[in-house]
Amino acid sequence: MAKVLMKGNEAIALAAIKAGCRYYFGYPITPQTELLEYMASELPKVGGVFVQAESEVAAINMVYGAAAAGGRVMTTTSSPGYALMQEGISYIAAAETPCVIVNISRGGPGLGNIQPAQSDYFQNTRGGGSGDYRLLIFAPASLQETVDLVQESFTLAQKYRMVVLISADGMLGQMMEPVDIKEVDSPEDEEKQWALTATEGKRPPRAIYSLYLDPVELEKANERLQANYEKVSKLEERYELLQMDDAQLVIVTYGSVSRIVKSAISLLAGEGIKVGLIRPISLWPFPKKAFEQIPDSAKGLLTVELSRGQMVDDVRIAAKGALPVHFYGRCGGMIPSPREIADEVKRILRGDKS
Amino acid sequence: MKTEKIICAGFGGQGILSMGQLLAYAGMDEGKHVTWLPSYGPEMRGGTANCHVILSQEPIDSPIISQATTVVVMNLPSLRKFEPYLESGGLLLINSTLVKEESGRVDVRTLRVPATQCAIDLGRDEVANMVMLGALLALTDVVEPDSVIRSFDKAFEHTTPELSELDVQAMKLGESLIK
Amino acid sequence: MTVLFEKTSGLTDEPTIYCPGCSHGIIQRLVAEVLDELGLMDSTIGVAAVGCSVLSYNYFNCDMLGAAHGRAPASATGIKRVHPGKMVFTYQGDGDLASIGTAEIIHAAVRGEKITAIFVNNAIYGMTGGQMAPTTLLGQKTSTSPDGRKAESAGMPIRMCEMLATLEGAAFVERVAVNTPAHIRSAKQAIRQAFKTQQAGQGFSIVEVLSSCPTNWKLTPVAAMQWVEDQMIPYYPLKNFRTPGEAR
Structure with missing residues (x-):
């Protein structure tokens, strides 16, 4: 497919359909509603199923049923709706049923607003559902990267039998950018040996559940999950590095705001100040390997987020105390200009701010 | 071509x-x-609309544009809100039919285009945006007018040959106001 | 030796965890017998809810999903949409269906989702140890209505069938009981009709089964069956509320 100019939300929907997604359950919430609308109009045309659920609670539990039934399934939402999905996500994670979720986040807490924000970092990476579970989480920064990751997510969800979450925000959901959406070879899913398809008298019944009254059994089930997460955390760390050579300071930033940081880094380069960039693409697993590339020239790290610093702890852990970790962020839908970020870098380098 | 950073702003419904x-x-x-x-x-609903x-x-x-090379404003609130975004020496296009006030910026190149009046003269005030676009393209080398015309069916979901013809006329009228 | 009676192959040999005198065993057997007799057991996927029947995925001899509390109709929707040709049923109690899961059951019915809900109403929360349910009768003592349910603070008991019967998508709605052999025979007929409604693609079907909970009602099994007759049936009348094709 040649490049087309598409709105982020619609591009995500089209990418999912081209990746073989045939079941979609969702509920309207700004700023992801165009995604739901696109699915409503386009999914039936390829023989897929679109259901507008009565709530996000219902939507995620429909996803659970469809995933358990072996369907290639997706839901999308925005922050408050994602909060409502936490219970269902815990069940899906426990049942090891694959699905893809997109959270086009907005300003919070509470009803907040609909402007771009990254204050769902905790909700995305720590989750709100019960138990020890993890999601594989990608945070793209451009629409091309978004559609590529959405398509790959379906493959990875099947491969690891886990929930893959795409974390984006209203900026990426609403903006238009040229994208090239690939036709993924219609995935002839291998017979899923675990899926609920009805026995048809050919095999013993299967059950998918997350109740283990026996603590020994529940611990075993947890160990199986953790072994899988361990494998995923080794294989799926993803990040982008930029201008790390001789960097005086390294900025750690992700998603939409990383684009503004890149503009700030160019500004600073024009003033002779060398600043490097670590952009986590996978938020879980957090790309610790990237931090091994920090040059000796760096005097510190600066985390830039559209939140009050929810990623800072992960950066501190990854930096292992080797460097001071500074933070700069705006929230509530406020977006810093490249100049504001550049000024903050200069303040840190001058030692005005510890 | 230098990087063009254009902010378009106006009422919802003006085709911003x-x-x-x-x-x-x-x-x-x-x-x-x-x-x-x-x-x-x-x-956006009945209020202001803008795009970067x-x-x-x-x-x-x-x-996101923090310093615009061009600002196109179709109404007064948009002028007040977005003129500060314009870089020194930038281009400010004002829909003079609806905006009688002057810009406070003296360090920019300001052009007043009676876009809405021209559109009304053409019989359809919705094409004021196309008059403005025609003027913008005559003043800058952002894109070729032909590339814009080729994009009609992509940007306008329900366009017809008649509407497209009117859009082209509106663009040409805007262009003629400059030349 | 002549075999006069055999357990339905629709149930596994797993011993159930139910208390003596609990009606779950009867109701599950009826569901399994109906699916077996209709030749549908092998093409059925069931959804177990949360409550005393939480382990029912061990008892039904078909593919089963363990759903979150109240969400069985949503998960059943997901399954049915992936496998429209299969039979899909939920097996839910009153806390699950009539309290925490009211939105899910109502909207499954609104959509005319082609699934069958088996709704076991015993007027109390069983698994958590006898708390007030939305279906708890007026004056009925539970651990959270120690002086008996009062209308002023807890409202009147909810009649789910009457409510669901107002929805166009609910094709088959019937309330039955299993406290006497005659009632059990009628209950089986209703369950059969519910699954046939699903099989014919006529819409959503639900059978509410009045059930006993001697343990939490603090009655003997026999007295519990009588309590269903004397206390529950007068408030929850046994009747068909909707049948496909019938005038409304």
Whole structure:
């Protein structure tokens, strides 16, 4: 497919359909509603199923049923709706049923607003559902990267039998950018040996559940999950590095705001100040390997987020105390200009701010 | 071509978002890197609408414009809100039919275009955005007018040959006001 | 030796965890017998809810999903949409269906989702140890209505069938009981009709089964069956509320 100019939300929907997604359950919430609308109009045309659920609670539990039934399934939402999905996500994670979720986040807490924000970092990476579970989480920064990751997510969800979450925000959901959406070879899913398809008298019944009254059994089930997460955390760390050579300071930033940081880094380069960039693409697993590339020239790290610093702890852990970790962020839908970020870098380098 | 950072702003319903999309589609048609970022949500319903359009030979980092090369305003609130965004020496296009007031900026190149009046003269006030676009293209080399015309069917979902013809006329009228 | 009676192959040999005198065993057997007799057991996928029947995925001899509390109709929707040709049923108690899961059951019915809900109403929360349910009768003592349910603070008991019967998508709605052999025979007929409604693609079907909970009602099994007759049936009348094709 040649490049087309598409709105982020619609591009995500089209990418999912081209990746073989045939079941979609969702509920309207700004700023992801165009995604739901696109699915409503386009999914039936390829023989897929679109259901507008009565709530996000219902939507995620429909996803659970469809995933358990072996369907290639997706839901999308925005922050408050994602909060409502936490219970269902815990069940899906426990049942090891694959699905893809997109959270086009907005300003919070509470009803907040609909402007771009990254204050769902905790909700995305720590989750709100019960138990020890993890999601594989990608945070793209451009629409091309978004559609590529959405398509790959379906493959990875099947491969690891886990929930893959795409974390984006209203900026990426609403903006238009040229994208090239690939036709993924219609995935002839291998017979899923675990899926609920009805026995048809050919095999013993299967059950998918997350109740283990026996603590020994529940611990075993947890160990199986953790072994899988361990494998995923080794294989799926993803990040982008930029201008790390001789960097005086390294900025750690992700998603939409990383684009503004890149503009700030160019500004600073024009003033002779060398600043490097670590952009986590996978938020879980957090790309610790990237931090091994920090040059000796760096005097510190600066985390830039559209939140009050929810990623800072992960950066501190990854930096292992080797460097001071500074933070700069705006929230509530406020977006810093490249100049504001550049000024903050200069303040840190001058030692005005510890 | 230098990187063009254009803010279009006006009332919801004045075709602000389409004007920006046409620039983005045309830029993509010409092989440029483009981004289009709209205001969204309830503020658009009957209120103001704006979009940020960037066209560049280089990959675009921030899609948000903090210093615009061009600002196009279709009403007074948009003039007040967005004239500060214009870089020194930038281009300010004002819809003079609806905006009688002057810009406070003296360090920019200001052009007053009676876009809404021209559109009314053409029989359809909705094409004021196209008059403005015609003027913009006559003043700058952002994109070729032909690239814009080629993008009509992409930006306008339900266009007809008659409407497209009117859009072309409106663009030409805008262009003629400059030349 | 002549075999006079065999357990349905629709149930596994797993011993159930139910208390003596609990009606779950009867109701599950009826569901399994009906699916077996209709030749549908092998093409059925069931959804177990949360409550005393939480382990029912061990008892039904078909593919089963363990759903979150109240969400069985949503998960059943997901399954049915992936496998429209299979039979899909939920097996839910009153806390699950009539309290925490009211939105899910109502909207499954609104959509005319082609699934069958088996709704076991015993007027109390069983698994958590006898708290007030939305279906708890007026004056009925539970651990959270120690002086008996009062209308002023807890409202009147909810009649789900009457409510669901107002929805166009609910094709088959019937309330039955299993406290006497005659009632059990009628209950089986209703369950059969519910599954046939699903099989014919006529819409959503639900059978509410009045059930006993001697443990939490603090009655003997026999007295519990009588309590269903004397206390529950007068408030929850046994009747068909909707049948496909019938005038409304």
